[in-house]
Amino acid sequence: MKRFFYAMTALCILAAAQAPVNASARDYIYIVGSSTVYPFSTTVAEQFGKAYGFKTPKVESTGTGGGFKLFCAGVGVEHPDISNASRAIKKSELETCAQNGVKEIVEVKIGFDGIVLANSKKAPVMQLSRKDIFMALASEIPDPKGGAGMVKNPFKTWKDVNPALPDVKIEVLGPPPTSGTRDAFLELAMEEGALEIASLKDLKKTDEKAFKKVAHSIREDGAWIDAGENDNLIVQKLLTNPNAVGVFGFSFLDQNTDKIQGAAVNGTTPTFETIAAQKYPLSRPLFFYVKKAHVGSIPGIPEFVKEFTEDKAWGPQGYLADKGLIPLPDAERASVRDAARAMKLLSMP
Amino acid sequence: MDAFVSAKSLKGPGKPTQGDRSVAGLENKSGMESQGLGGKTVGDVHVADPRMTCRHVNVFYGDKQAIRDVSIDIGRNEVLAMIGPSGCGKSTFLRCLNRMNDTIEGCRVTGTITLDGQDIYDPSLDVVLLRAQVGMVFQKPNPFPKSIYENVAYGPKIHGLAQSRDELDEIVETSLRKAGLWEEVKDRLQQSGTGLSGGQQQRLCIARAIAVNPEVILMDEPCSALDPIATGRIEDLIHELREQYSIVIVTHSMQQAARVSQRTAFFHMGDLIEVGPTDRIFTRPRHKLTEDYITGRFG
Amino acid sequence: MNKPFVTTSSSGVSSPSRTVTIVQASLHKRYRAEKRFRLLGLSAVICGLAFLAFMFVDIISKGYTAFLQTMVLVDIDVDPGEVHVGNLDQADYQGLVKKSLEKLFPEVTGRQEKRELYALVSSGAGTVVRQRVLEDTSMIGKTIALWVPANDDVDMVVKGHVERNLPESERRLGDRTLGWIEALESQGRITTRWNKTFFKSGDSREPELAGILGATAGSFYTILVTLVLSFPIGVAAALYLEEFAPKNRWTDLIEVNINNLAAVPSIVFGLLGLAVFLSFFGLPRSSPLVGGLVLTLMTLPTIIIAGRASLQAVPPSIRDAALSVGASRMQAVFHHVLPLALPGMLTGTIIGMGRALGETAPLLMVGMVAFIVDIPRGFTDPATVLPVQIYLWADSAERAFVEKTSAAILVLLAFLIAMNAAAVYLRNRFERRW
Ligand SMILES: Nc1ncnc2c1ncn2[C@@H]1O[C@H](COP(=O)(O)OP(=O)(O)OP(=O)(O)O)[C@@H](O)[C@H]1O
Numbered sequence A: 001m002k003r004f005f006y007a008m009t010a011l012c013i014l015a016a017a018q019a020p021v022n023a024s025a026r027d028y029i030y031i032v033g034s035s036t037v038y039p040f041s042t043t044v045a046e047q048f049g050k051a052y053g054f055k056t057p058k059v060e061s062t063g064t065g066g067g068f069k070l071f072c073a074g075v076g077v078e079h080p081d082i083s084n085a086s087r088a089i090k091k092s093e094l095e096t097c098a099q100n101g102v103k104e105i106v107e108v109k110i111g112f113d114g115i116v117l118a119n120s121k122k123a124p125v126m127q128l129s130r131k132d133i134f135m136a137l138a139s140e141i142p143d144p145k146g147g148a149g150m151v152k153n154p155f156k157t158w159k160d161v162n163p164a165l166p167d168v169k170i171e172v173l174g175p176p177p178t179s180g181t182r183d184a185f186l187e188l189a190m191e192e193g194a195l196e197i198a199s200l201k202d203l204k205k206t207d208e209k210a211f212k213k214v215a216h217s218i219r220e221d222g223a224w225i226d227a228g229e230n231d232n233l234i235v236q237k238l239l240t241n242p243n244a245v246g247v248f249g250f251s252f253l254d255q256n257t258d259k260i261q262g263a264a265v266n267g268t269t270p271t272f273e274t275i276a277a278q279k280y281p282l283s284r285p286l287f288f289y290v291k292k293a294h295v296g297s298i299p300g301i302p303e304f305v306k307e308f309t310e311d312k313a314w315g316p317q318g319y320l321a322d323k324g325l326i327p328l329p330d331a332e333r334a335s336v337r338d339a340a341r342a343m344k345l346l347s348m349p
Numbered sequence B: 001m002d003a004f005v006s007a008k009s010l011k012g013p014g015k016p017t018q019g020d021r022s023v024a025g026l027e028n029k030s031g032m033e034s035q036g037l038g039g040k041t042v043g044d045v046h047v048a049d050p051r052m053t054c055r056h057v058n059v060f061y062g063d064k065q066a067i068r069d070v071s072i073d074i075g076r077n078e079v080l081a082m083i084g085p086s087g088c089g090k091s092t093f094l095r096c097l098n099r100m101n102d103t104i105e106g107c108r109v110t111g112t113i114t115l116d117g118q119d120i121y122d123p124s125l126d127v128v129l130l131r132a133q134v135g136m137v138f139q140k141p142n143p144f145p146k147s148i149y150e151n152v153a154y155g156p157k158i159h160g161l162a163q164s165r166d167e168l169d170e171i172v173e174t175s176l177r178k179a180g181l182w183e184e185v186k187d188r189l190q191q192s193g194t195g196l197s198g199g200q201q202q203r204l205c206i207a208r209a210i211a212v213n214p215e216v217i218l219m220d221e222p223c224s225a226l227d228p229i230a231t232g233r234i235e236d237l238i239h240e241l242r243e244q245y246s247i248v249i250v251t252h253s254m255q256q257a258a259r260v261s262q263r264t265a266f267f268h269m270g271d272l273i274e275v276g277p278t279d280r281i282f283t284r285p286r287h288k289l290t291e292d293y294i295t296g297r298f299g
Numbered sequence C: 001m002n003k004p005f006v007t008t009s010s011s012g013v014s015s016p017s018r019t020v021t022i023v024q025a026s027l028h029k030r031y032r033a034e035k036r037f038r039l040l041g042l043s044a045v046i047c048g049l050a051f052l053a054f055m056f057v058d059i060i061s062k063g064y065t066a067f068l069q070t071m072v073l074v075d076i077d078v079d080p081g082e083v084h085v086g087n088l089d090q091a092d093y094q095g096l097v098k099k100s101l102e103k104l105f106p107e108v109t110g111r112q113e114k115r116e117l118y119a120l121v122s123s124g125a126g127t128v129v130r131q132r133v134l135e136d137t138s139m140i141g142k143t144i145a146l147w148v149p150a151n152d153d154v155d156m157v158v159k160g161h162v163e164r165n166l167p168e169s170e171r172r173l174g175d176r177t178l179g180w181i182e183a184l185e186s187q188g189r190i191t192t193r194w195n196k197t198f199f200k201s202g203d204s205r206e207p208e209l210a211g212i213l214g215a216t217a218g219s220f221y222t223i224l225v226t227l228v229l230s231f232p233i234g235v236a237a238a239l240y241l242e243e244f245a246p247k248n249r250w251t252d253l254i255e256v257n258i259n260n261l262a263a264v265p266s267i268v269f270g271l272l273g274l275a276v277f278l279s280f281f282g283l284p285r286s287s288p289l290v291g292g293l294v295l296t297l298m299t300l301p302t303i304i305i306a307g308r309a310s311l312q313a314v315p316p317s318i319r320d321a322a323l324s325v326g327a328s329r330m331q332a333v334f335h336h337v338l339p340l341a342l343p344g345m346l347t348g349t350i351i352g353m354g355r356a357l358g359e360t361a362p363l364l365m366v367g368m369v370a371f372i373v374d375i376p377r378g379f380t381d382p383a384t385v386l387p388v389q390i391y392l393w394a395d396s397a398e399r400a401f402v403e404k405t406s407a408a409i410l411v412l413l414a415f416l417i418a419m420n421a422a423a424v425y426l427r428n429r430f431e432r433r434w
């Protein structure tokens, strides 16, 4: 027993001796942000670590908003150097950044992510329009019987929404409100779908706020099921329930083409090519943002940017394409690359 | 540490207390009063040259009073037996004498108790020192879950009574011998004390108490778990110890009280009813309750 | 007092024979009740075991293949033109591997085709060659036959996780690649081996290169900090509250608070850690030090409560015994009470550590949910922990991470079982009876 206590005391002292190491120096790049960009960012980080002899960057998956919160908190070793985002930085975020002294930001657009509606291979491929998606999933829709005003969504099956669709129950498994994929889905599918309805298009002109509210409210009567942040889980649930439709990022479809298939939206199926050519309507750009003030004090930031913008990384044949990143068109890629390597600053508000 | 021991309340001798309440309804058989103390105890509570004196001791467990205004002396080289029906407060009173009541939450002691003229409830008195002088054997045997040797050696060790290992060995052996346990355990001193039989455990506890060489030994029914032979041995030990120490023994056996003690105190419902030389108490009790108790006409 | 207890006929106690008949009549019912209860208990235990067995079978059946890795045998020409003493570190070893693949399938010429061919082996194959050459530079200029890891897609096909006879459009690997795999298999150039990489490396985006050593090291440092802080503090707090503190309103308040803290969701401790350790004290984010501090906050209440319970379980007669021979309060506690309570405290501590080992939510707040490749070497290096690694892999799109996830769960379970076994051992080793 006594010896045990001596051992514990020794450990205490050891740990205490270790503790006061402060955070004054950091010799690795610190990246935060979107979980959608996370797989790409980490792949580049790993390659960069191997190729350049720097320490491998640390990548935290905090979500786009959470990433900017950390990124904009200030300049200094305890703050991140790079923030990943599945949307462009907002004006309000830029303002916070500026207030905290983060005034030099470089924006790098890295490619696209498609949002797919997929179902099991055991069921036929769905042919949806964005209007169908809105009519099936919005919690309130314009009265389908022709009356004025909004009614609670009455549709039970896809066939109710559109006679061309199969006669199966509407069951959509999708990401929860905290997810960036959900935001993108609301913006790209629901909002655009609502705009295809005349009365709502008018509403947008008169009352933007009310329109947003309609377009962004998802059914809560069981037709839409929040399936958690884990997209793999959605894929698995689709396999056991061929009637269900899942909403997730393209890379999960790409990895599971033997089991699931993407629904055609407005006549285009989600494939690498259709998204890259920007034919598939539900796609969004992905970015990362660099804090220029850290270049020089944190080693390797220009090299990391260089690695990311190399064609062997983000090009159509690059290793990020294998991970599901859909590359920018050639011309845009070239211009973004040049701007990024020259550390061209984003104009601040 | 002793924060919950309340300030003592000193009362002058002869000052009337709740005495009349506690003896209400009881007939004072002989009409003889103790000399001025509390006015309720029959017989003389004083001894010449006492080792310990107790004056107007009251003990409360929360609101409940367990000892009422008890005054008694404990002489040198004397064995004082405490008898009385179960729950009358014998153990409680005994625990006052080495301040073991300090450890019981909500227990309050008032009055004055002295050891060799020094007030043991005085804040300046060190309770550790007191307990080294006033040893105790509990009603239920409570050996440490350690070896037999460790059990006996613990007290001398923490007080630094032995200069060397040999000296310690000697203390352990003599203590165990005195307690009449040596022959039974000498070959297994390193075995656990809790592995002994109930009676052996009790003797181990006695050995543990006498190993620190105290001035007063308090024994709470030390023989309740022992067979007649072991009892006899403990009684012999008590005789022997009397030459050096004062001993207070609680017992339910009249015969034992008669055999080992010089004075006997009879407690009843928290009151000290009668005190006197043992042979007188057992032959000519003065109080009706005492008589009823020792003749077995009780309850 | 010493009179025998006499039962009189008027006291209402019935005659012995009647008692016997009444008792006998009720015996059957009593035994039946007991039997029912036993059955209930037994079925509860069986039910629990069944769930456990189901979980284990599921995880093991999914995870065991992660302990194997598909390897491809390639003959590498260590070309002195590519590799020489001057560039041993930086030479294009992956290029050597690519060349050897081209030699195996000389008919492949197209650019796209070649890309697919190169994708047969892992991007870590070059590292294997590099290691081999660095070990023995006399290899330069020779041809060496070397087993290199296959790419994760190939690994999945070889392990049978992806069916080969699906139509081409439904597979990630095209017919061409499948043909190569079959050719390699027929030449005996494909095998599955014990996956050392899984235990020897940190995280990676390539499933075949990903390992759990980084997370295990992170868990080790984090738990060490937690243990070293929470055990002494917890024991000291429990001792003080139980043995020394006066019992009054303040200590009651403290007790209520501690009990409440034990039930607070763990993420709250993460937020607290973010505010205190990172923002106020400026300790390094993502470090085992901060993670350990947060987990210390989380486990302290558990340890204090367990510690107090085991102190209370020590019979007061032991304290009395020590005090009566003149031990001070402190001596009584440290010589007698604490040794008796320690097994219980250790059990509580280890259970607390087990919980800390499986915790992710509070670590999210202090930045330990991160992609970290380098294996942490100290308490302030960025690190992640096993459960976080599981969480990150479970969220990865690559199919091969599914089995890695299960395998990491198995490793975590093994640690938990080891810790609980240690708790049982310590309890039995030090437990004393009174
Ligand atoms: N810790 C305690 N808290 C409250 N009441 C107590 C406590 N200990 C004893 N008492 C009460 O004080 C009274 C005296 O108890 P005590 O143990 O002194 O009796 P006793 O004379 O030793 O009896 P016995 O012969 O059965 O040992 C009893 O009524 C008992 O219920």
Ligand SMILES: [Mg+2]
Residues within 6 Å of the ligand: B090, B091, B092, B139, B220
């Ligand atoms: Mg008693």
